[in-house]
Amino acid sequence: MEPTPESWSKADDYLAETLVGHDPALEAALEAQRAAGMPDIEVAPVGGKLLHLLARISGARRVLEIGTLGGYSTIWLARAVGEGGRVVTIEAEADNAAIARTSIDAAGVGERVDIRIGRGEDVLPTLVGGFDLVFIDADKESNTLYLDWAAKLGHPGTVIVLDNIGRDGEIVDDDTTDSKVIGTREGLRMLGEDPRFDATALQTVGAKGWDGVALAVVV
Ligand code: DHB
Ligand code: MG
Secondary structure, eight states, X not given: OOOOHHHHHHHHHHHIIIIIXXXXXXXXXXXXXXXXXXXXXXXXXXXXXXXXXXXXXXXXXXXXEEOOTTSHHHXXXXXXXXXXXXXXEEESXXXXXXXXXXXXXXXXXXXXXXXXXXXXXXXXXGSXXXXXXXXXXXXXXXXXXXXXXXXXXXXXXXXXXXXXXXXXXXXXXXXXOOHHHHHHHHHHHHHHHOTTEEEEEEEEEETTEEEEEEEEEEO
16 A cells, blocks of 8 residues: 555544444534534544543543534543543634534533533633543644643543644654644643653554644653
């Protein structure tokens, strides 16, 4: 196979078919997101299941998500926390939050999900801590702010997942002027340098192109 975006995507489809399967509630959430004109920037099915498995493996009962979009990853996380578990998810756009609310409720996990509408910088200071897993998937320019809050609202052992760390390999460009790349690099540098975190990152290719995810634990 030639390593093209098309072949990465086909292989990702194969993995999703083989390991994730079809899920009416998740597919309906994507359909609603698209119909509302939101961008196709939710995690891929294999990425959603990775979040779900990380939450289950770590025994997370309280999850914080920054960046709800249409609720696709939220549903994956809400399913992982079990009955009595909670997901707090922050969404800056009220219209997105309304679509997400409907999809999350339709998926049968509405009681577990608290959607907070507003910018992360405004909502995060209002939250009570104790989160076991934090998924950061919002404006990349605020990655360091979000990581700082993830550490403050977490506890030793809290799992942090930071999305979109690959960005088509542009992360190596020291002279980039792309604010998203700058924010990504600053987040990665913080994960490497700040003693509150122990972290690694994996590049991915697949349905979402060339990108990746950083994983950290709060020390
Ligand atoms: C972008 C944001 C995302 O969260 C993502 O998964 C892909 C792209 C973006 O803002 O470009
Ligand atoms: Mg993302």
